[in-house]
Amino acid sequence: MSRPSKEMLTEFYTMMVRIRKVEEMLMEVFSRGEIPGFLHVSIGQEAAPTAVCAHLNANDCISTTHRGHGWAVAKGIEIRRAMAELFGKREGFCLGRSGSMHLADAGIGIMGANGIVGGGIPIAAGAAFAAQYKKTDHVAVATFGEGATGEGAFHEAMNFAAIRRLPMVFVCENNGWAEFSPKSVHMPVESVTSRALAYDIPAVSVSNKVVEIYEAAGEAVRRARKGEGPSLLEIRCDRWYGHYVGDAQKYRGKERVEEAMAKDCIADFEAELIKGKVIRRKDLDRIQAEVGAEVEDAVNFARQCTYPDVSEMLEGLYV
Amino acid sequence: MxxxxxxxxxxxxxxxxxxxxxxxxxxxxxxxxxxxxxxxxxxxxxxxxxxxxxxxxxxxxxxxxxxxxxxxxxxxxxxxxxxxxxxxxxxxxxxxxxxxxxxxxxxxxxxxxxxxxxxxxxxxxxxxxxxxxxxxxxxxxxxxxxxxxxxxxxxxxxxxxxxxxxxxxxxxxxxxxxxxxxxxxxxxDVVLPLGKADVKLQGSDVTIVTASRMVHESLKAAKILEQEGISAEVVDLMTIQPWDRQTVFESVAKTHRLVVAHEAVKQFGFGAEIAAAAAEEIMDELDAPIMRVGAPFAPASYSLEKYYVPSADNVVSAVKSTLERTL
Structure with a gap:
């Protein structure tokens, strides 16, 4: 796999900044009470969705998690309508029924974030099965955290995908935390790649660097598209914030939070881009400003959208 | 055919x-x-x-x-x-x-x-x-x-x-x-409509609403009851959700008595929903309390199964019970 071009590196940077700014904005409007419910942000984990989705097109399906905004953004969801959904408005992709935890856009293969940990993994396997059944070259990507690898759904999907050589990629963002519990209490193995061994599924573990992830994901997606079967990709990353926005993280301790926040996949990438003279400081600033304006616009759009009427409660429950 | x-x-x-x-x-x-x-x-x-x-x-x-x-x-x-x-x-x-x-x-x-x-x-x-x-x-x-x-x-x-x-x-x-x-x-290419019940037997004294295996037990019960001069109507729901309220309610409007029979445990079974809906919506059509037939509130016992699974006899008893009573 060739190294990504300068344009691609700039696109990666832009996407990572977009994800970060969307989630920072969500935290802000959430704390102001503008959006209800639960909010799980993935700040610190922007590299994985950016790098993996760079290999996917609109026909490829992904299933995401409760911490899935980054994946939806990277897959290309329209920010305005995504924001409207999080605001609970009928102009949202899911008519205001899903909010953050079930965000979906069928038009570009975002099969839905899932409120059930691991729930989306076999659903993505189903999309891969459909691609194989219809003899297309579409692939499916199941995204999940290492906490989900304790679920039967993960193992059942891996087992079946391996047996049928489904065109899919299992992407695990290993951020070391299953909700409030550290890896030491929920995983006996250091890396999720060990779990893939049991199913004879090729697996690699990479650090939280966008280019490194891009290259590893490229091979996994290529294998899937060529009919060579599933792969697993683990990204070792850090969750900056708590399980949900508002989580005081007493279980984690201040030092560990600071340690995590000291590792910033965007700042590191920015430094590399400057050092390698790929892009100039002022261009980075311009990107930041443009993306900031885009997110601001999306929020303003969402604010102006309308709430569904109670008369729409049963609409479309059955076909 | x-x-x-x-x-x-x-x-x-x-x-x-x-x-x-x-x-x-x-x-x-x-x-x-x-x-x-x-x-x-x-x-x-x-x-x-x-x-x-x-x-x-x-x-x-x-x-x-x-x-x-x-x-x-x-x-x-x-x-x-x-x-x-x-x-x-x-x-x-x-x-x-x-x-x-x-x-x-x-x-x-x-x-x-x-x-x-x-x-x-x-x-x-x-x-x-x-x-x-x-x-x-x-x-x-x-x-x-x-x-x-x-x-x-x-x-x-x-x-x-x-x-x-x-x-x-x-x-x-x-x-x-x-x-x-x-x-x-x-x-x-016969395709039956979902949500539509089928009246398996016409009758005039009591409506038995049922499904699956209990349809046959209810038909057996109707035969036994017939010998005693009781005419039972057997409504096979076929679809439990959404269930055919119209057919059930029309039948009850004719017979004025309702028994619901299923093989599942009686408590919280689908019979409870049908009985409750009838009580809410067509109480004035009923001449007697609604009776339910279902399995006892216990797991199916390996050795006691024949006493556990409801049969025609249970349906007969429920029908007689509703016929003996008035509101």
């Missing part, structure tokens, strides 16, 4: 739908090479191959959710759960995913999954192979729940379920598998 057996009628329905629509496929444990653990898919693997008759590992959750994903991408899966008891392993898939995918994603997806499973006692199979759990699914918005009592009905209802764009829980009964009866030929 030709004579067949209930289990063959299931196979014929699947085969005819797979012939008609290449997006229909069957997935489950032992459905392929083995032809289904009760033989429902015998010959389908040979005819349609491993791509469309998909053997799976023992993993009900995994393959049911896989069907959900495949259905979201345009396929029409038929999932076979070997015994209804095993569907408990797939409850996340059915309750949290399949039932909600259309609604929660703002109608972006249709999820036309049929999940077939046999329920009920009669084989002395004990507490984990004999349950009737239809009420669980009827309680979940987004699902349809179908129960078929005869070879003719199982064929027509299964074809309808496969063609329906909604998820359908399709419940068979193990003791009916061997039942002989007439069923429609492939050329006639």
């Amino acid at each position: 030709k004579e067949t057996r209930y289990i063959f009628a299931i196979k014929e329905a699947m085969e005819e739908e797979m012939d008609r629509d290449e997006n229909v496929f069957l997935i489950g444990e032992d459905v392929g090479l083995a032809g289904g653990s009760f033989g429902a898919s015998k010959g389908l693997y040979e005819k349609f191959g491993p791509e469309r008759v998909v053997d799976t590992p023992i993993s009900e959750l995994g393959f049911t959710s896989l069907a959900a994903g495949a259905a979201s991408c345009g396929l029409r899966p038929i999932v076979e759960i070997m015994f209804m008891d095993f569907v408990t392993c797939a409850m996340d898939s059915i309750v949290n995913q399949i039932a909600k995918m259309r609604y929660m994603f703002g109608n972006q997806y249709t999820v036309p999954v049929v999940v077939r499973m046999p329920e009920g006692g009669g084989l002395n199979a004990g507490p984990q192979h004999s349950q009737c759990l239809e009420a669980w699914f009827a309680h979940v918005p987004g699902l349809k729940v179908v129960m078929a009592a005869t070879p003719h009905d199982v064929k027509g209802l299964l074809k309808a379920s496969i063609r329906d764009d909604n998820p359908v829980i399709f419940i068979e009964n193990k003791t009916l598998h061997a039942m002989k009866g007439m069923a429609a030929d492939a050329e006639d």
Whole structure:
């Protein structure tokens, strides 16, 4: 796999900044009470969705998690309508029924974030099965955290995908935390790649660097598209914030939070881009400003959208 | 029409739908090479191959959710759960995913999954192979729940379920598998409407609302009652969710007495819903308290099964009880 071009590196940077700014904005409007419910942000984990989705097109399906905004953004969801959904408005992709935890856009293969940990993994396997059944070259990507690898759904999907050589990629963002519990209490193995061994599924573990992830994901997606079967990709990353926005993280301790926040996949990438003279400081600033304006616009759009009427409660429950 | 057996009628329905629509496929444990653990898919693997008759590992959750994903991408899966008891392993898939995918994603997806499973006692199979759990699914918005009592009905209802764009829980009964009866030929392509009950026997003194195996027990009960001069009407619901209120209420308006009979545990069974709806909506038509027939509130006992599974005698007692009483 060739190294990504300068344009691609700039696109990666832009996407990572977009994800970060969307989630920072969500935290802000959430704390102001503008959006209800639960909010799980993935700040610190922007590299994985950016790098993996760079290999996917609109026909490829992904299933995401409760911490899935980054994946939806990277897959290309329209920010305005995504924001409207999080605001609970009928102009949202899911008519205001899903909010953050079930965000979906069928038009570009975002099969839905899932409120059930691991729930989306076999659903993505189903999309891969459909691609194989219809003899297309579409692939499916199941995204999940290492906490989900304790679920039967993960193992059942891996087992079946391996047996049928489904065109899919299992992407695990290993951020070391299953909700409030550290890896030491929920995983006996250091890396999720060990779990893939049991199913004879090729697996690699990479650090939280966008280019490194891009290259590893490229091979996994290529294998899937060529009919060579599933792969697993683990990204070792850090969750900056708590399980949900508002989580005081007493279980984690201040030092560990600071340690995590000291590792910033965007700042590191920015430094590399400057050092390698790929892009100039002022261009980075311009990107930041443009993306900031885009997110601001999306929020303003969402604010102006309308709430569904109670008369729409049963609409479309059955076909 | 030709004579067949209930289990063959299931196979014929699947085969005819797979012939008609290449997006229909069957997935489950032992459905392929083995032809289904009760033989429902015998010959389908040979005819349609491993791509469309998909053997799976023992993993009900995994393959049911896989069907959900495949259905979201345009396929029409038929999932076979070997015994209804095993569907408990797939409850996340059915309750949290399949039932909600259309609604929660703002109608972006249709999820036309049929999940077939046999329920009920009669084989002395004990507490984990004999349950009737239809009420669980009827309680979940987004699902349809179908129960078929005869070879003719199982064929027509299964074809309808496969063609329906909604998820359908399709419940068979193990003791009916061997039942002989007439069923429609492939050329006639009989597709029965979901949500429509069938009056299996006309009567004037009491309405017995029932489904699946208990339809036959209720018909037996009606014969016994007839000898005593009591005329019972037997309404086979066929679809539990959405159930046919009109047919049930019209029948009660005629007989003024209502008994609901199912094999499932009586407490919180679908009989409770029908009794409550009748009490709410047509109380003035009732001349006597509504009676329910169902299994005792206990797991199915291996050795005591014959006392556990409700029979015609229980229906007769319930009918007599409602006839002896007035409001």
